[in-house]
Amino acid sequence: MPGQSESFVYVGKKPLMSYVLAAVMQINAESREVVIKARGQAISRAVDVAEVLRSKFVPNAVVKDIRISTETLTREDGSPSKVSSIEITLFRGEDRGPAPKT
Amino acid sequence: MPGQSESFVYVGKKPLMSYVLAAVMQINAESREVVIKARGQAISRAVDVAEVLRSKFVPNAVVKDIRISTETLTREDGSPSKVSSIEITLFRGEDRGPAPKT
Numbered sequence: 082m083p084g085q086s087e088s089f090v091y092v093g094k095k096p097l098m099s100y101v102l103a104a105v106m107q108i109n110a111e112s113r114e115v116v117i118k119a120r121g122q123a124i125s126r127a128v129d130v131a132e133v134l135r136s137k138f139v140p141n142a143v144v145k146d147i148r149i150s151t152e153t154l155t156r157e158d159g160s161p162s163k164v165s166s167i168e169i170t171l172f173r174g175e176d177r178g179p180a181p182k183t
Numbered sequence: 184m185p186g187q188s189e190s191f192v193y194v195g196k197k198p199l200m201s202y203v204l205a206a207v208m209q210i211n212a213e214s215r216e217v218v219i220k221a222r223g224q225a226i227s228r229a230v231d232v233a234e235v236l237r238s239k240f241v242p243n244a245v246v247k248d249i250r251i252s253t254e255t256l257t258r259e260d261g262s263p264s265k266v267s268s269i270e271i272t273l274f275r276g277e278d279r280g281p282a283p284k285t
Contacts, residue, residue, distance in 0.1 A: 123227070125223060125225070125226040125267065128251050144251065149234060149246065149271070150234070166230075
């Protein structure tokens with residue numbers, strides 16, 4: 082969409098928490114949104130990133146959209162290689178106010 | 184939903200095509216629908232199953248829903264273990280009629 086800032090986190094082979102923390106920073110920014118992307122074997126890890134973010138760091142995050150597709154990469158010898166990919170869009174819902182003072 | 188038949192394919196460590204063919208049979212049945220489920224490392228393979236089904240076998244299949252969640256399993260020693268899971272629901276759209284005779 083025009084004017085919309087897109088905040089991606091590409092998940093690869095680094096430790097899980099490095100992607101979780103990058104995604105937490107993005108979703109806590111003004112756009113309130115982060116798109117977690119991964120290809121091939123890293124797809125499982127992208128789901129882990131989304132689930133850890135929701136359960137441990139941003140409880141009011143909701144899954145806004147999940148898309149799967151097939152990308153065509155080029156191998157070192159120049160031949161094409163098809164690989165599955167995923168895009169998980171998380172959105173940060175309304176913040177709850179501070180707990181009432183008692 | 185009441186009365187709805189649920190047709191699951193659980194993706195594990197068998198060869199990819201065994202899951203693809205199971206899913207093709209389900210989506211070609213009366214319900215026109217198949218739910219592809221997987222946990223942990225098999226999540227990437229579940230996306231492969233959906234993508235191969237769509238691109239090679241059932242071109243009028245569409246992704247109806249994708250859900251991610253966290254399941255708690257019990258290890259052999261009785262301690263709990265959390266694992267990410269995915270459910271991909273594919274729906275078979277209207278069949279195109281036979282090609283017109285010329």
